[in-house]
Amino acid sequence: MSRPTIADLAKAANVGISTVDRVLNGRDPVRHQTAERVLQAAQEIGFHGVTAIRRRIENDKPIIKFGFLLKQSHRKLYQMWAEVLSKAVENFPDAHGRAVVRFMDDLEPAKAAEAIFALSREVDVIGTITSDHPQVNHAIDGLAAEGIPVFTMISDLTGAGRAGYVGNDCVKKGRTAAWFIDNVNPQPGKVGVFVGSHRYLAQELCEMGFRSHFRESAREFQMMETLGTLEEPDIAYDLTRNILASEDNWVGLYVAGGGITGVMRALREDGGPAARRLVVVAHELTNETRTGLAEGLIKAVLSHPPKLLAETLVTAMAKAVAADRSSYLSQHVLPFEIYTAANI
Incomplete structure (x- = not known):
């Protein structure tokens, strides 16, 4: 033959x-x-x-340097994201990829803009989690003009210069958190939201969806003022302790930003009927939130699928490097995963 x-x-x-x-x-x-x-x-x-x-x-295969600008280096959540994103670059089949990961411990918008610009000098394309602020958007618009695509992950931006977004439908996520609190509580009462910062578009949209559900609910829940944790567990701890001491009939808390470990610590220390009654919904499945679910401190966790998000983001970033940037915009809305004590 x-x-x-x-x-x-x-x-x-x-x-x-x-x-x-x-x-x-x-x-x-x-x-x-x-x-x-x-x-x-x-x-x-x-x-x-x-x-x-x-x-x-x-x-x-092309050689691509993938830059990732994440938030606080001391938080295990962002250490996890650094690991998952680096692995996605390593396994990306269509390029010889190198992951360059940087962290922002100072979350001020001016510092974020500086960090984005500094990273752009090292890489071909950037994926970042950052606040929606004119200084940040201006920096990204400038990089777009230079042909360096910048993608948002988890939280989007309003600026026109970003190359795309990979993350959840945050309004739907907030409505889902409210659904849990509405349906788990036998009686309506006071409900609140903690956000890390009002400048994170994802958290603002989550809060919007949360409030929207309770506006439509047939049950008479009372929304309390939304409070900011600055993504710090100690601030979340103090806020939780103060509300437990000052608000009667507090039945629901949605932690839409950082600080869940502080909330858990306050609930453990209190241990009273108010703390046991509180239905808490948080974001992202980590070792800490797994523990919170197992102990009953958290009733539900709404989480990005880490591997899928990382692979989707890396693929989109690689395509943007090869595309005509003037006409390229990539949006990837991923499903979020729902965890309770029964399925962790």
Whole structure:
């Protein structure tokens, strides 16, 4: 039986003979997806040049430096995101990727804008979690003009310059948190929201969805004023202790930003009927929130799917590097995962 020829391979891959020739000899660029299809066909028909095709595809992969600007380095949540994003870059099949991860311990908008600009000098594309502020949007608009795409993850921005967003539908997320509090409580009462900062668009939209549910609810819950934790557990701890001491019939708390470990500490220390009655809904499944669910301090956690988010973001970032930036905008709204004590 004769060995498969280039013509046989072209037919099997549904491409032209000239395309196969380019894949084999590297005379001209070939789209990565097309080269992969030729490789797969070569393996299927037993083409003798499989090793050469695989080597050519590997050599032709672009080198991309993926930059990620995350929040506080001391928080385990962002350490987790750094690890998951780095792994997604390492496993990304269509490029030789290098992950450059930086953290912002100072969350002031001016510092965030400086950090975004500084990272842009090291990388080809950026993914970031940051506040929605004119200084931040101005910095991202400037990088867009330079051809450096910036993606938002988890919390979007209102500026036109960002290349895209990867995260949840935050209004739906807030309404889901309210649904839990509404349906778990036997009697209506006072409900509140903690946000890390009113400048995070995701948290603002979560709060909007939360309030929207209770405006429509047939039961007479009373919304308390939304309070900010500045993403700090100690502030969340103090807020929780003060409300437990001063508000009767407090039945629901939605922690839409940072600070859940402070809330948990306050509830553990109090241990009274008010603390036991409180239905708490938080974000992101971590070791700490798992513990809170297991102890009954938290009733539900609404979480981004880390691996899916990281892989989706890295793929979108790579496409943006290769695309015409002037016409590129990528939006990826991912489903959120729901955890209770029964399924952790």
